[in-house]
Amino acid sequence: MLKDWKPEDKSIDKATQEMIRKAEKEGIETAWDRLKAQLPQCGYGQLGVCCRICMQGPCRIDPFGNGPQKGVCGATAETIVARNLVRAIAAGAAGHSDHGRHVVLALKETLEHGTPYPIKDEKKLKDVAKKLGVPVEGRKAEEIAKDLVEIALGDFSKQDEEIIKFADAYANKKRKEVWKKTGVAPRNIDREIVESMHRTTMGVDHDPLSLVAHGIKTSIADGWGGSLIATEFQDILFGTPKIGKGEANLGVLKEDYVNIVIHGHEPVLSEKIIEAAQDPELIELAKKYGAKGINAVGMCCTGLELLMRHGTPIAGNYLQQELAIVTGAVEAMVVDVQCIMPSLVDVARCFHTKIIDTSSLATFPGAVHVKFDEMRADEIAREIVRIAVENFPNRNKDKVQIPKGKSEAIGGFSVEAILEALGGTLKPLEEAIVSGKIRGVVGIVGCNNAKIRHNHNHIVLTDELIKNDILIIGTGCWATACAEHGIFLPEYAEKAGEGLKSVCKALGIPPALNMGSCVDCSRMLVLADLMARDLGVDISDLPLAGSAPEAMTEKAVCIGTYFVASGILTHLGIVPPTVGSVEVTKLLTKDAMNIVGGAFYIEPDPIKAAKTLIDHIESKRKALGI
Ligand code: CUV
Ligand code: SF4
Numbered sequence: 283m284l285k286d287w288k289p290e291d292k293s294i295d296k297a298t299q300e301m302i303r304k305a306e307k308e309g310i311e312t313a314w315d316r317l318k319a320q321l322p323q324c325g326y327g328q329l330g331v332c333c334r335i336c337m338q339g340p341c342r343i344d345p346f347g348n349g350p351q352k353g354v355c356g357a358t359a360e361t362i363v364a365r366n367l368v369r370a371i372a373a374g375a376a377g378h379s380d381h382g383r384h385v386v387l388a389l390k391e392t393l394e395h396g397t398p399y400p401i402k403d404e405k406k407l408k409d410v411a412k413k414l415g416v417p418v419e420g421r422k423a424e425e426i427a428k429d430l431v432e433i434a435l436g437d438f439s440k441q442d443e444e445i446i447k448f449a450d451a452y453a454n455k456k457r458k459e460v461w462k463k464t465g466v467a468p469r470n471i472d473r474e475i476v477e478s479m480h481r482t483t484m485g486v487d488h489d490p491l492s493l494v495a496h497g498i499k500t501s502i503a504d505g506w507g508g509s510l511i512a513t514e515f516q517d518i519l520f521g522t523p524k525i526g527k528g529e530a531n532l533g534v535l536k537e538d539y540v541n542i543v544i545h546g547h548e549p550v551l552s553e554k555i556i557e558a559a560q561d562p563e564l565i566e567l568a569k570k571y572g573a574k575g576i577n578a579v580g581m582c583c584t585g586l587e588l589l590m591r592h593g594t595p596i597a598g599n600y601l602q603q604e605l606a607i608v609t610g611a612v613e614a615m616v617v618d619v620q621c622i623m624p625s626l627v628d629v630a631r632c633f634h635t636k637i638i639d640t641s642s643l644a645t646f647p648g649a650v651h652v653k654f655d656e657m658r659a660d661e662i663a664r665e666i667v668r669i670a671v672e673n674f675p676n677r678n679k680d681k682v683q684i685p686k687g688k689s690e691a692i693g694g695f696s697v698e699a700i701l702e703a704l705g706g707t708l709k710p711l712e713e714a715i716v717s718g719k720i721r722g723v724v725g726i727v728g729c730n731n732a733k734i735r736h737n738h739n740h741i742v743l744t745d746e747l748i749k750n751d752i753l754i755i756g757t758g759c760w761a762t763a764c765a766e767h768g769i770f771l772p773e774y775a776e777k778a779g780e781g782l783k784s785v786c787k788a789l790g791i792p793p794a795l796n797m798g799s800c801v802d803c804s805r806m807l808v809l810a811d812l813m814a815r816d817l818g819v820d821i822s823d824l825p826l827a828g829s830a831p832e833a834m835t836e837k838a839v840c841i842g843t844y845f846v847a848s849g850i851l852t853h854l855g856i857v858p859p860t861v862g863s864v865e866v867t868k869l870l871t872k873d874a875m876n877i878v879g880g881a882f883y884i885e886p887d888p889i890k891a892a893k894t895l896i897d898h899i900e901s902k903r904k905a906l907g908i
Contacts, residue, residue: 287314287318289302289303289306291735292314292735292736293601293735293736293737293738294735294736294737294738294741295531295687295736295737295766295767296685296687297531297532297533297685297686297687297688297766298532298598298601298602298605298685298687298736298737300683300685300687301532301602301605301608301609301683301685302314302605304608304609304683305604305605305608308608308632308681310604310608310629310632311625311628311629312604312605312608312625312629313601313604313623313625313732314732316625316732317732317733325345326342326343326345326862327859328857328859329345329363329859329861329862330362330363330366330367330858330859330860330861330862330863331343331345331359331362331363331862331863332362333353333357333362333365333366335365335482335483335484336355336484338353338354338355339353339354341353341354341355341357341362343358343359343362343862345359345862355484355485357488358488359862359863360490360863360864360865360866361488361489361490361493362862362863363490363859363860363862363863363866364490364493364494364497364863364866365481365482365487365493366859366860367493367494367497367839367858367859367860367866368478368481368482368493368494368496368497368500369478369479369482370836370839370840371478371497371500371501371836371839371840371843372474372475372478372479372482372497372500373836373837373840374501374504374835374836374837374838374839374840374841375471375474375475375478375500375501375503375504375508375840376475377619377620377835377836377837378504378508378509378512378800378801378837378840379438379471379472379475379503379504379507379508379509379511379512380508381508381512381547381548381619381620381801382434382471382507382508382509382510382511382512382515382801383435383438383508383511384548384550385511385512385515385516385519385548385550386431386434386435386511386515388515388519388550388656389401389427389430389431389515389518389519390431390435391656391657392519393424393427393428393431395657397656397657397659398554398656398659398660399519399520399550399553399656399659401423401424401427401518401519402518402519402520402521403517403518403519403520403521403522404423405522406514406517406518406521406522406698407423407426407427407430407518408426409698410430410514410518411426411429411430413451413452414430414433414447414448414451415451416429416430416433427518430515430518433447433448434448434511434515437470437471437507437511438470438471438472439470439472440469440470441470441473442469443469444469445458445461445462445467445468445469446468446469446470446471446503446506446507448506448507448510448511448514449467449468449502449503449506449507449510452506452510452807452808452811453506453807453811453848454811454814454815454820454821456814456819456820457811457814457820457821457822457848457849460820460822460849460878460879461502461847461878464495464498464877464878465495465499466495466496466498466499466502466847466878467499467502468499468500468502468503468506468507470503471503471504471507471508474496474499474500474503475500475503477496477500478496478497478500481493481496490863490865490866490869491869494866494869494870497843498843498844498846498847498874498878500840501840501841501843501844501846501847502844502847502848504840504841504844505803505804505807505840505841505844505845505847505848506804506807506844506848508801509800509801509802509803509804510804510807510808512801512804513798513801513802513804513805514804516549516587516801517696520549520553520587520591521591522696522698522699523590523591523693523694523695523696523698523699523798524694524696524699524702525692525693525694525695525699525703525791526593526692526693526694527593527690527691527692527693528589528593528594528595528596528690528691528692528693528765529595529596529688529689529690529691529765530589530595530596530597530598530688530689530691530762530765530766531596531597531598531685531687531688531689531765531766532597532598532602532605532606532609532684532685532687532688533684533685533686533687533688534577534579534595534596534597534688535577535579535597535606535609535611535612535684536574536577536611536684537611537682537684538573538574539568539573539574539575539576539577540568540571540573540575540576540577540613540670540671540673540674541577541579541611541612541613541670542555542559542576542577542578542579542612542613542614542615542616542666542667542670543579543580543581543597543606543612543614543615543616544556544578544579544580544581544584544585544588544615544616545580545581545582545584545585545603545615545616545617545618545622546581546582546583546584546616546617546618546619546620546621546622546641547582547583547584547618547619547620547621547799547800547801548584548618548619548641549584549587549588549591550654550656550659551584551616551618551640551641551654551663552580552584552585552587552588552618553588553591554659554660554662554663555578555616555663555666555667556578556588556592556594557660557663558660558663558664558666558667559576559577559578559667560576561664561667564576564664564667564668564671567668567671567672568671568674571671571672571674571675572674572675573671573674576667576670576671578594578667579594579595579596579597580594580595580596580597581596581597581598581599581602581603581606581615582598582599582600582603582621582622582759582762583620583621583758583799583800583801584618584799585597585598585762586757586758586761586762586796586798586799586802587798587799589691589693589694589765589796590693590694590696590796590798590799590802591694593693593694595688596762596765598762598766599730599737599758599759599762599763599766600621600729600730600759600834601730601732601736602736603615603622603623603626604623604625604626604629607626607629607630607632607633607635608629608633609682609683609684609685610633610677610678610681610682610683611677611682611684612633612635613634613635613636613670613671613673613674613677614635614636614637614638614666614669614670614673615630615635615636615637615638616638616640616666617637617638617639617640617641617644617646617649618639618640618641618644618654619641619643619644620835620837621729621835622644622646624646624647626646626649627646627647627648627649628648631648633678633681634673634676634677634678635673636649636650636669636670636673637649637650638650638651638652638666638669639651639652639653640652640653640654640662640666641653641654642654650669652665652666652669687766688766689765689766689767689768689771690768690771691764691765691766691768691769691770691771691796692770692771692772692791692792692796693761693765693770693796694796695755695795695796695797695798696797696798696802696805697805697808697809697812700795700809703789703791704789707816708809708812708813708816709816710789711753711813712813712816712817714781714785715825715908716908718781718903718908719751719781719782719784719785720751720752720753720781720782720785721750721751721752721781721825721896721899721900721903722752722753722824722825722826722827722899722902722903723752723753723754723755723810723824723825723826724747724752724753724754724755724826724827724828724829724895724899725754725755725756725803725806725810725826725827725828725829725845725850726740726743726744726754726755726756726760726828726829726830726831727756727757727758727760727800727803727806727828727829727830727838727841727842727845728758728759728760728800728830728831728832728833728834728835728837728838728841728842729758729759729830729832729833729834729835729838730759730763730832730834731832731833731834731856733856734831734832734855734856736832737763737766737767737832738832738888739831739832739855739888740759740760740763740764740831740832741763741764741767741769742888742889743829743831743855743888743891743892744760744764744769744794745769745777746888746889746892747892747895747896748777748778748779748782748793748794749777749778749779750779750892750896751778751779751780751781751782752782752895752896752899753782753785753793753794753795754793754794754795755794755795755797755806755809756794756795756796756797756806757796757797757798757799757800757802757803757805757806758799758800758803759832760831760832761796761797761798764794764796765796769792769793769794770792770794770795770796771792772786772787772790772791772792774792774793774794775787775791775792775793777793778793797809800837800841803841803844803845807844807848810824810826810848810850817906819906820849820879821848821849821850821879822848822849822850822878822879822880823849823902823905823906824902824906825899825900825902825903825906825908826850826851826899826902827850827851827852827853827895827898827899828842828845828850828851828852828853829852829853829854829855829891829895830842830852830853830854830855831853831855831888831891832855832856833854833855833856833858834856839858842854842882845880846870846874846878846880846881846882847878847880848878848880849878849879849880850880851875851880851881851883851895851898852880852881852882852883853882853883853884853885853891853894853895854882854883854884854885855885855886855888855891856886857884857886858882858884861884870882871883871884883895
């Protein structure tokens, strides 16, 4: 099937296709080539029935019933699939939550030793404090912040059996009751992740039900804990996003400028790099080397953080990272953690591009290592930008080809910005939903996946839903995809159904709203929770659904799971490695609905998926009597 795998079949985006063609012509290997080399992929792995947890393995279960039905220890397909799933959730939760911890520690450093990260958003600080019951009247920002740091770190370390403080403060009562009744209220973010590893190590938990339940608990610790903490503390330190303009796609790279691409996840790094890129001294230096200036742009989730807060251009999403280098115009790609292909170093070798790794926990062999340290953030950021600038004379002009493709995009839809746009309450939105102008809301998240035509599912699903008067909110690589395809423009409302179109026109907003990076999926939870409180119902009663149409990472598995745990039907556009167990599949796609009010729904075809999500939303409306 992939013998004739053309650039047009790999991505729906013209700029991306152009760079795939350039890579092919120049013999540069990309993710699609490596996927092709992997085919056919292992059937056992695809079903999730392979176990490597102990050294008696690897064990695998024959899905057709002819070969072995148990591993050496006696584990069945049900146990093996459930264990693999829980480990994926734990890894995803770890990624988001460790990121959250880093932000809290940055604020702690600021309070104790004065880092170059002052508190930028005192209003947000006070809002978060009020939610958590921290007194604010007559207190200095630093005092309030100190209490918040303590509570957040407590959620990573407390040893009692009570629900973590952030989930307790942010989730509505009805939702918390569901969690308590089911025994999935998380007690400590780190502890749930550790317990996931403990339960799934050789010879511990073998019951798919209790395993999946603990996976759900761990995911809640992420969505209503680690990720939420990341978002809230980032807003406090770097400012809460406001509605504003930006640009997206490979075309944001500039031929005559020093191009720096900032790729990864944690704004603690990217915030400082874009500051340093505006340093007059470094701009002078760039000019001395014959460039017109410095062009710092984002990539993947850290790019979304910058786009949300500063309108910084974003060069692309996950599957475009290698292609940014293929333009031949990138002086440096600066990376920290998560979703960064180790192959970047190989692609960079075909050009003058320097890959600079900065996180003490992520080293890329062959990269330049400039490890980041909050205390010396300004100095290190300048050093990184200087490396890029000094690399400009090494650029080979003959190898440069920057695709024209880019689009403008409105973003910055934090919950606060949405409320402000609506005049302080969600009422106008809720009224539009009750009146039926907007039928419901779908939150779309997550990744690209080399197995899925790049951006295809994101765009087709979004188009189909807005046509049916469903407002879309979302984050991650979905957001970049929409930004690239012009969906985040108010005029795109023309493509929406009559009802949604009229609401968008009245408010001057696009029919799909960019809420930020992956950790900002917590913003969607907060929004859904606010709506539930206003209407006096639980999140599971609302006409909502979720989707990860091009899911790829373990983080996406975790996000999907906490959407389900929050009472939301969640679509997956790729068949997850859980289908090797009938029981686990039934648990996730059916039984969960009766237990937590949400479930997974698997459908690779985005048009079919849209239909099911619409039907689900209509059934929720009916139950609400609207
Ligand atoms: Ni954190 S997790 S591929 S960059 S959204 Fe994009 Fe987003 Fe998935 Fe990664
Ligand atoms: Fe095999 Fe059991 Fe060891 Fe897994 S834990 S590798 S199924 S013996």
